[in-house]
Amino acid sequence: MQARVIGAGVAGLCVATELVARGCEVTVFDPSPRPGPHACSWWAGGMLAPFCEGETAEEPVVRLGQSAADWWARQGVSVERRGTLVLTLRRDRRELDRFARRVAQHETLDSAGLAALEPDLEGRFDRALHVADEAHLDPRAALRHLRARLEHAGVAFVAEPGHAKGLTFDCRGLAARDNLKDLRGVKGEMAVLRSADIRLTRPVRLLHPRYPLYVVPRADGLFMLGATQIESDDVRRTVRSTLELLSAAYALHPAFGEAELVEVGVDARPAFPDNLPRLVRRGETIYVNGLFRHGFLLAPELAREAVEAACDGSKPEFWHEDHD
CATH class of the missing domain: 3.50.50.60 (FAD/NAD(P)-binding domain)
Incomplete structure (x- = not known):
């Protein structure tokens, strides 16, 4: 055929x-x-x-x-199966509790458990969730x-x-x-940083009531930052969203403040109602x-x-x- x-x-x-x-x-x-x-x-x-x-x-x-x-993995793509870490700043503890109620497949970690998985986050958070059966x-x-x-x-x-x-x-x-009239664009913005001062081995989600963030490690000290979700197909890069991403990354770990800003990108994702x-x-x-x-x-x-x-x-x- x-x-x-x-x-x-x-x-x-x-x-x-x-x-x-x-x-x-x-x-x-x-x-x-x-x-x-x-x-x-x-x-x-x-x-x-x-x-x-x-x-x-x-x-x-x-x-x-x-x-x-x-x-x-069956196609030969390199897949990292280390799960996902979910964190909040202390003042946003209720966000972590809310997330835990909605996501059943997780383990609750104390500060020692978090440090065992990601040593570079040691001492920065006293509680986290680890969703082990996930990958990137x-x-x-x-x-x-x-x-x-x-x-x-x-x-x-x-x-x-x-x-x-x-x-x-x-x-x-x-x-x-042109043929699917109810298709809409949902804008997403991202940034790529390079840092030799921090090492993460799995994606980290930092919950925040206004500025949620995910950080995904890649090779050669690169980290992808994302989380913006805007009801628009306007693909201009905005200062506000970039600042929000970078500020949230700095809150996750101050070492990101000295990272190299490699790339900022934006596109509109296709979605139905x-x-x-x-x-x-x-x-x-x-x-x-x-x-x-x-x-x-x-x-x-x-x-x-x-x-x-x-x-x-x-x-x-x-x-x-x-x-x-």
């Missing part, structure tokens, strides 16, 4: 991977010759954290996201790896927009608003979209369901028939 994939972000590459596993002949259409900042998934944190996301996300995110780490990856490395793996498998990548013809999977993200993904079929085109802030967490499962629907005729969980 021949299939076309439009878009080579995380959704498109996952769909192409599932198609190849089915023995399909696949062509991927994307205007860029390689993964890069044009794709929303380039700016992702890479946290495979279904339980933590369950603090605010719907039940399917928690349930389906639990298979993500294994899927990425480097999104940019994962995108590059999937693309190289697909090219090695014979998938053709064509640097043009592409048009629906035959069985087509439209994975263009927010650009698909319920913040859940959808598979929308119109004729021979299946739209794979609405991953919101769960791209690397849900793309593998959504891709599997989309390909299963096309190959086997099933109607999976996020299926929508559109006859307009």
Whole structure:
């Protein structure tokens, strides 16, 4: 069977991977010759954290996201399985209590337990939560790896927009608003710091009633900071959000105050009104979209369901028939 994939972000590459596993002949259409900042998934944190996301996300995110780490590992992507740490400043203790009530899969740590997991945080916090069954990856490395793996498998990548013809999977993200009218953009901003003065081995979430933060360690002393979520598709970088991210990082550890500011990025994530993904079929085109802030967490499962629907005729969980 021949299939076309439009878009080579995380959704498109996952769909192409599932198609190849089915023995399909696949062509991927994307205007860029390689993964890069044009794709929303380039700016992702890479946290495979279904339980933590369950603090605010719907039940399917928690349930389906639990298979993500294994899927990425099966593709040969380096996945770090060290869990997630959740912290608050002392004055925000109630935020940690609230989070603990909403997230069942956690262990409560005292200061000694926290120091045993992350020695560089010793003495800074007297209580923390450790969500052990979570993982993280480097999104940019994962995108590059999937693309190289697909090219090695014979998938053709064509640097043009592409048009629906035959069985087509439209994975263009927010650009698909020309056909998915209720798709909206949710702005997310991030920063990358480099520091030789602090070492973390797992993602850390710092809860705050106004300025929540997550810090994800990467190679070579790099740390990705994120957490902004703004109802807008305006992709300008703002001073306010950058200051909030950097101030929260400094509150987590003062060593971040001397870190090198390597990069500041922003993009708009595609989301439907319920913040859940959808598979929308119109004729021979299946739209794979609405991953919101769960791209690397849900793309593998959504891709599997989309390909299963096309190959086997099933109607999976996020299926929508559109006859307009």
